[in-house]
Amino acid sequence: MKSSFNSCSFLKALLLLFLFTCTVATVRAEVTPPETAALYAGKGLANPILLSVEEQAWLDQRHTVRVRVADSHPFHMSSPEPEGISVDYLKLIGKRFGIHFSFVKTGSTTWQEAVNDLTGERNLFDLLITIKKTKEREKHIAFTQDYLSSPWVIVNRTDSDFISKIEDLNGKQVAVESGYVVKDLLEKDFPQIRIVLCNTSSDALQSVASGGSDAYIANLTIASYLIQKYGLNNLKIAAPAPFGNHDQAMGVRKDWPELARIIDKGLIAMTEAEKSEINNRWLSIRYDYGVNVTKVLIWAAGLTTVFTLILAVVFIWNRRLRREINNRVIAEEALKKSTDLRLESSQMIEGIINSIPVRVFWKDKHLVYLGCNAVFARDAGFADPKDLIGKDDFQIGWSEQGELYRADDRVVIESGCARLFIEETHISPTGDTITLLTSKLPLRNSEGEIYGVLGTYIDITARKQAEDALRETEALFRQMFERHNAIMLLIEPQSGLILAANKAATTFYGYENSKLCTMNISEINVLPAEQIADERSNALNEDRHYFVFTHRLADGEERIVEVHSSPMLFGEKRVLFSIIHDITERKQAEVALKENVQRLELAQNAAKAGIWDLDVVSGQLEWSSQMFNLFGLDKQKTMASFEVWRSALHPEDLEIASQRIDTALKAHMQLNSDYRILLPDGQTRWINAVGKGEYDIQGRPVRM
Structure with missing residues (x-):
């Protein structure tokens, strides 16, 4: 790729644009939250994120994620403490979602041993912070999208x-x-x-x-x-x-695909300011690659001057001819070495430009191409970047859009100001409609005069499609909220105002939606307002999530409800998302059952009769309270068992009482047995035991 332009100014401009472009190359999404009835997850720094039910369920399990940190500067470093670009990314994501990432220093564990551990027993790591995605590894590892590229x-x-x-x-x-x-x-x-x-x-x-x-x-x-x-x-x-390119993703244990998707959403939602702050923290070191062209030119000019003076001296002082010839040979060798170094540096720069995924091109003031990198040439329909030199936009694959691009170029050249991160719709030579993120800035020579324009772009079609998919998911979730059969409310935690209610809620409470969404929860909950405020605080601070309240309906009827309430993001505010179930009938059934048990206890006490239940298979024995009274035992200190019953039998009745039970079970007969027991105080008491056996389908006794 050859062209005549100021290499120093070009390199400075290219490096500036490359750094800008790399900053935004990571997939991002800017989904504007809806004003009403939108539910988001993520504990919010910026750009709330919608999570699936499975992803939220994974977060609710409060896992500790063990992250391998080695010495892979500047992405992650283990000494003195875990740090680096990738570590800072995960810390930000962990803060957003409440995930506890434990950064584990690799120690003596090699990279291959770490990969084997993640795909095997997972004794050491749950996540590898940088890893190349391959088809073989995808069989055993859940990968995020690529987020680093070099x-x-x-x-x-x-x-x-x-x-x-x-x-x-x-x-x-x-x-x-x-x-x-x-x-x-x-x-x-x-x-x-x-x-x-x-x-x-x-x-x-x-x-x-x-x-x-x-x-x-x-x-x-x-x-x-x-x-x-x-x-x-x-x-x-x-x-x-x-x-x-060495594209790298994060690798997660295969049985946690939800974590990989959550990290992807966290990376998507990171703002450019957050990314720039992290990247600048670790990429602010200055590097000088190759040869300083300006210094080489100054050196070459100096050598040329010396060489000219030497020639003049040769003519004046012929006696020193041999020495001056030797000096001339030395100067020529130095100049040749300088030329070779400059050629090597030029080849290296060309190789780097051709290996990056960002499209790079540069034009003169007449908007004729001076050069480009290999990927740009392919986009334009050429096999070799050299084939593009000397052509304009009307002679390449997007001729129909040529005037639009040239108009942008003229604005940059005439204004002398860069145009950065412009989204453009582009028709590729194959006819596909794609979205590009384009940046352009003027090229200046050493005198500051503009002699052309330098541009870069990246294909962000996939990112735009991801944004559209997020919007569709958001609409689907909003539809689910409205149509779900469960009663759902969004409540402002400080005041108790009802911000949103679904159709099931309006049906249950008997209010129109417009009325319900102007009411306070204290108008429905029968508890005192101060106690309701305390419970809202418990839910907001995540001290409690489950409550049982009595709610009053529009017609005055009071119903017992169970409420599951958790903090969520609603736009820019934290609200309480409450799911409510009517449990009135269940509570009434529980009260009736309790009353029946109490009646049975009273009947047993009046008749001085106890109830016993023997599990023949396990030998487990259950007694009612009256049984403990009959045997003179304290229910709080003694656990009913077959051994306790046998130990209480009178020695003379021990064998006969046990045999009667065995006989009744084997003969499928009703048990009716009288035997004596010894009370703890030494007294003897006669007991009449009546029982009936229960049998499995083979006729074997299982219960009496």
Whole structure:
């Protein structure tokens, strides 16, 4: 890709746009909450999130999620305390949903051992914070969407041979992390490369820096961070690796797919300000890649001046001809080395631009293309970026939209101001309608004059579709709220005002919806207003969720209800979401049953008769209160059992009383047995026992 433009200003502009674009590349959603009857989950920082029933149920179980943290700078670091971009993302998501993430330092556990643990017994980890998604791993791991992306590059020493492509590493020792996907790719596609396995990225870089390995296939972001952090000044980014981008997701234990979906929704709902704050915290370190072009030009100009003076001196002082010729040779070698370094740096930059997923292009003041990266060329319908040079928008795949794009370019060039993050609808060469997020800024030379425009865009069609899906889900949930058979209310926790009620609620209470939604819950609940306020506070603070109240209907009838109430987000406010069930009939049945039991107790006491129930299979014996009285035992201190009954029998009646029970059960006869018992005070009492056996379908006794 060749073009004549100021490389320094272009690189500054490109890096600025790339950082802006990477910030918004993560899928986000901005769903405006409805003004009424919308129910959200998430304990709110920004953008409330709608959860499914399964996801909310998972949150209600209050799991502690063990997260593996290793030294994968700047995404996650274990020393001195767990930190990094990915750790901060999870902390924010945990705060939003009330999830307790426990960050576990990896210790001596290798990456492959961590993967094996997550897909096996899960003794150590429930979540791997960064992991490459593959079809094989998806069989055993629940993945989130990719949320980190950085190109694979080749790192070697500054004194190493020139490397422009991965084939230059054939026969050399190349460091990779054990268990990483790139190891399998090297073994499959480049078998002549000798692989050196390392436990961490730091180990791999140290191996190259110390000469233990010739090169390292690295994630660009991680490698750049570690080179700067540890001062590995003898290392450089040599060339791009042919493996595209190192896209990473979070990997969750397979039996917790709800957690993966909750994390996805948390990432979607994060605002750009939240992402920028986290990214800037860890990516604010300054990096200098390759050659400083300005310094090279100054050096070359100085050498040229010296060389010219040397030539003049040669003509004046012929006696020093040999020495000056030697100086000239030295100067030429230095200039050649400078040119080679500049070529190497240019190739590296071209490789990086071609490996990133963001589309990049640049035009002159006449809106003619000066260059682009490989993915932009493919979008435009060209196989090689060089084929686009010299053409305008009317000569490529979107000619019908050409004037629209050129108008935007002219605004940027004429105003000298950037246009960032503009959403545009685009018709691709294949006829598909997609949505692009475009940014453009003016290109300036060293004098500050504008000579063109630099642009980038990313395809956000999937993100827009996700936003539409969220809106549809929200509408579906609102419809469910309105049509559900259960009585549902939304209550303002401080005042007790009813904010929303579904159809089932208006039917039950007998009020029109417009009337019910202006009432206070104290007009329905018969408890004193102060006590109702205390119970609302308990629900809001999540001290209690279940209540039993008496509610008064519009016609004055009072009904006993059970209420399940929890705090939820309603727009920007926390409200109480209450589900109500009428349990009047159940409570009445419980009262009637209690009265019957009391009557039976009174009858037994009057007749001085006790009731006993023997489980023949288990030997378990149950006595009524009167039975304990007959045997002179304290019900609070003694538990009824077959052994307690036998121990109370008179020694002379022990065998005959037991035999009569066995005989009655075997003969399917009614038991009618008289026997003596010894009371605790030593007195003897005669007992008449009457019983009837119960049998299973085979005729075997099971109960008397």
